Amino acid sequence: HIDYPLSPANAVFGMGLAQTGAILLDYGKEKFTNIIRPRKLTSLEDWVVSQFGRTMFNLYFKNYSEKVWGIDCQNISKDWVSQRIDGLSLWQFIQHSLVRLRSNRAKTLTDTFSYPRMGIGQLSDRMSDLITARNSIKTGSVVERIFHDDGKISAIQYTNTGCAHIIKGAGHNYISSIPVTKLIEKMSPAPPSRVRSAAAKIRFRSLVIVALFINKKKMTDLTWMYFPGKDVPFGRIHEPKNWSSDLAPPDKSHIIAEYFCNSDDETWQSSDEIITESTASRLQQLGFFDKTDLIDSRVLRIPFAYPVFDLHYRKHLKIITNYLEKFNNLHLVGRSGMFSYLNMDQAMESGILAAEKVLLKSKREETVPASDVSFPCHLLQPSHS
Template sequence: MNSKKKVIILGAGVAGLAMGYHLARKNKYEVTVLESAPIYGGLSGSFEHEGFTLDYGAHKMYSVIPGILDELGELMGERNLKLTKKNRIFLNGHLLDYPLKMGNFLKVCGLWAFLKLGFGYAWSVVKGIFKKGEPQSYEEYMVRLFGKPAYQLVFEPLADKTWGDPKKLHADMARTRIPAKGGMDIILKLLGIKKETADSSADFFYYPKKGFGDFPTKLKEEIEAAGGQVLVNTEVYEINHREKLNFKIKARNKDNKKEEMIFECDSLISSIPLTALNQLLFAQKDPESMKEVQALKFRHLILVYLFINKPKILEDQWIFFPERKYLFGRIFEQKQMNDELGPKNQTAICCDLTCEEDHWAWTAKDQQLADKCIENLVEAGFIEKKDVRGHYVKKVRYFYPCYDLQYVEKMQAFSSRFKSMNNLLLTGRLGMYNYNNSDHCYDMAKFIAQQLEEGHPSKDIMTSLEQRVRAYKIVD
């Protein structure tokens, strides 16, 4: 008799696969991961194109969560490379250290503007002493940390390009990337007197030799080795919550819609977007719930790959571009991770940008996007147009959660609804509506697996997980 509890996991990105990995290895759960796409890995996967192995933008394996980086290193073993991190920011025609130092500002601004930045920062420190209460918006948070001149020069345009108007973004959007420290700590780091710490800047990171997609591949292999299964091209179209077996899930093969599959499970764990899960669980019973969940803000992702007849063109793995005149917010060179990921005398640059539905870039043709990126990179002095031999464009809907000023209240309403369903758990960036990286997804999965093993109710697990994820920090 099989005494293992049955668990269905929705979504085979890193969040879903990490969840399957942590449960399957405990040998107490019968794990099945369902993925609607024809491939697993999500945007942490890799793909082949014209002799290159390409990632969906820049990815690294790094964590400041105690123990997680060591676990990831052990999991991947010799499949990983250990790389020294090299990334900078391109501002006013100069490549500058990132995180920024005060000397960088002098280099690009001149003495008067540099003094203005310094006075702006000093004034923000003085005002902060007398200002009561926590900053509410991204803008308030960053102005308090760095002063208005530095904010307007770097952080405002970069945030606007990535997430939208900083005045309308919740301060949590900034806290996730730049933890608030004491004024003296920031001053010492800006002056270069004190080194950046591991929780503010990574000195190194791990990266899979075969491309970042080898990380989800390894997770899938471990799930299958432990007796679990990962089913791709499998579209879930109905979920029924029942008391005894808890969940009955109906799915079909997307290539053969007549081929119906029925799964019954004790627990359902979802890493798919909240909108999609809400559609499956609540849309028919409560149509208003769809309006509520659709009020959550997301940005779409556009990746423009340029193929260039040069062995390499950068000295960095990726470079940030805060200025609005550049379409993209960051460029990434795949072969900076591993020379073997592309042909010897060619390289691939990925220009990534985010936008909303009404931005011209979202409806633009691939050639238009490529032409604009080429124009920007030529203007910045990174490439010559004659060296570009081709392009490839990938567009992804609803990729970046964007915390607006009301997001906490919105999430509390959704949280109550999902918690009302016994043995339902959420995980991942899109499943939790939490701006995070792959190490956080791995940590969520580990935490959920431990809590389930200890017998905690799903409602309590979700409450603890919500508190946990709000403390996550993204380290560049």
């Protein structure tokens, strides 16, 4: 395997002298061509080739990106890759690998990060404690209808534990992380046909997570491992114990495999037993553990995991957001709510900013509650979250 961030010895050893030379030569050729004859960058392929060269694109980026998104790299907008590895190029990778202590290195090349001792769920658990002290969270809820009138959201109809409920109030603020396509679908009266048509033309990629619990103290020393090749069905694995030793017993561990898929394809439709067996078998072939080491497993299916940035998503999304901006008590947050490829910290920040906007509006209207008075709120949480 090849380390990320790159280390010179590992990169050369992993790819070989001939391939390393071809990558460097191709990168230099690409940069020279761009100086002489600059070209418009539209797709993911355009952007990566310009920043890393054709050889590096074919070696890694093409296969992995198409595994993630399920479409050809020529049809993926450069917006995605430029957001994820903004400002990076092969030259910057090389610089970082030679001078590890640079203080101005790109964030995506960081060697360390902070992580909650008992897992990322600690953040939501703490938020839950704070919210339920004065308000309510209704897990397992399904929003059925979103009513609106005169430029305001006026009511939410939802079901919880089989019972129908409604929250009314045009004077309320509504913060939505519902996939924006579902938001449009559930609005009543229905949005104009142009808006509904735009919503039908943007889509999300889904995620299947397979957790395998293993009777081994440790399997890797890695944060993540990526598999661009088509011979491996999953795209990425990680061993949570490497993030925090408290996430598994001292003598055991678990490994997480991620499958990128569509909600109507074979991967999503496979039974838990079939996808678990396939995952375990491939990881055993790769030498991570023996068949007798497998203790237990769990499969999670996450719809609406990744907004798909194809070449036309911007124009469709603009129609949707222009319509939703007319509702001054509706605030979109999160990756699926905003149809934006946000990192977790950015998604959380979008919620904080929405809350600040609501509180600032209340203050302007001189209705901001005192610190000892609860601010009325209900959190509707779908069962898959």
